[in-house]
Amino acid sequence: MGLINPEETTKLIADLVSIPSPSGNTNEVITFVENFLKELQIPAYRNxxxxxxxxxxxxxxxxxxxxxxHVDTLGAMVKEIKANGRLKIDLIGGFRYNSIEGEYCQIETQSGKKYTGTILMHQTSVHVYKDAGKAERNQDNMEIRIDEKVHTAEEVRTLGIEVGDFVSFDPRCEITPSGYIKSRHLDDKASVGILLQLIKQLVEEGITLPYTTHFLISNNEEIGYGGNSNISPETVEYLAVDMGAIGDGQSTNEYTVSICVKDSSGPYHYGLRKQLIHLAQENNIGYKLDIYPFYGSDASAAIRSGHDIVHGLIGPGIDSSHAFERTHISSLENTAKLLYFYVQSELVI
Structure with missing residues (x-):
């Protein structure tokens, strides 16, 4: 068992990443999820x-x-309208300015009008700026070049653009013949797609779960408090499905499911970790154990909020997290399989 249909799942993920949803401006993508659940006749409500x-x-x-x-993503806001008609930005979420240099973006005004642009260094042209390569990538030096004929702050404001307008980044999603999906915002829309497909699979196979199970698609995880509320008092176990980060010293790769044993909040529940490993081994699911020292999840946010729950964290392995992300269909498959068997298993306590 695993994904209902790999092509269908990757298509769903591609649809999700194409919907702009920086933390704080997620209504459109939540509506997409809402409609998906309605088609399955699954009761759902917004918090x-x-x-x-x-x-x-x-x-x-x-x-x-x-x-x-979580369906919210990294993004930005308009911080300042500069005298030259370009925009200074303020970041939403934990990433670095160098990871968005040269990226196409979209500015959404308060009225809902959308404009495109490119995020660039002010000192981009090597024919003009001697320090083009050495200048620091930071808020003072980076700006949005709007795709409109504007050369002053007044002309920008005439478009309806103002401080506080949301900026989203072009995902540049591509699914390769070799089975990779590369895109911004796989954190965490890859896992949202997996969970939605899991719900669909449970419905289509007519599976009765051993315990009432809630699926929270949160929308503030990137800023630290997406999944820390709306947890029923009957909830015993809480499993966040997020990404596994890849890098030096890490076990996680793009082909297995990552089981997080510890992050910046401390260890995850030992009993639940052992159960997830047992399920993976019993069902021939490729997995890796890992520690993420600069990571926090909806599950750790729930624990910090004081909820008396067993908490865990798993997810597909994502390369270049919070930048130009990539994973492989086999990682999605292994994550989906572990979730399929997990929701049908006994509680740890």
Whole structure:
């Protein structure tokens, strides 16, 4: 068991990443998720923060599970309209300015009008600026070149652009013949796609879950508080489905499911970790264990909020996290398989 259809899942992920949804401006993508769940006739509601919670009733309604993935992404806001008609930006989420240099972007005004642009160094032209390569990539030096005939701050404001307007980055999504999907925002829209496909699989196969299970698609994870509320008092286990980060000293790769044992918040629940490993081994699921020292999840946010739950974190391995991300269909498959068997397993406590 695993993904219902790999092509269908990657298409769903591609659809998700194509919808701009920086933290703070996620209504459009939440509506997309809402419509997906409506087609499956899965009861769901929005919380006041704008996330969406779907519930599948299980045999035991006195003990619940919750699974989360987040649909909000990195992005920016207009910080200042410069005298030259370009825009200074302020970042949303934890990433570096160098990771967005040269990226196409979209500015959405308060009225909903959208303009395109490119994020560039002010000192981009090597024919003009001697320090083009050495100048620091930071808020003072980087700006948006708007694709409109504007040369002054007044002309920009005539378009309706103002301080506080949201800026989203072009995902540049591509699915390769060799099975890779590369795109911005695979963190965490790859996992959102996997969870939605899991719900669809449970419905189509007529599976009755052992415990009532909630699926929270959160929308503030990148700023630290996406999944820390709307956890029912009956919830015993809480599993965040996010990315596994790849780099020097890490075990995670693009082909297996990553099981996080510890992040910046401390260790995840030891019993749940052991159960996830057992399920992976029992069902021939490729997995890696890893520690992420500069990472936090919806599950760790829930623990910090004081909820008395067993918490865990798994996800597909994502290369170049918070930049030009990539994973492989086999990592999506292994993550989907582990989730499929997990939601049908017994609780740890």
């Amino acid at each position: 006041r923060k704008g996330g969406i919670i779907a519930t599948i009733e299980g045999q035991d309604t006195s003990k619940h599970r919750m699974l989360t993935a």
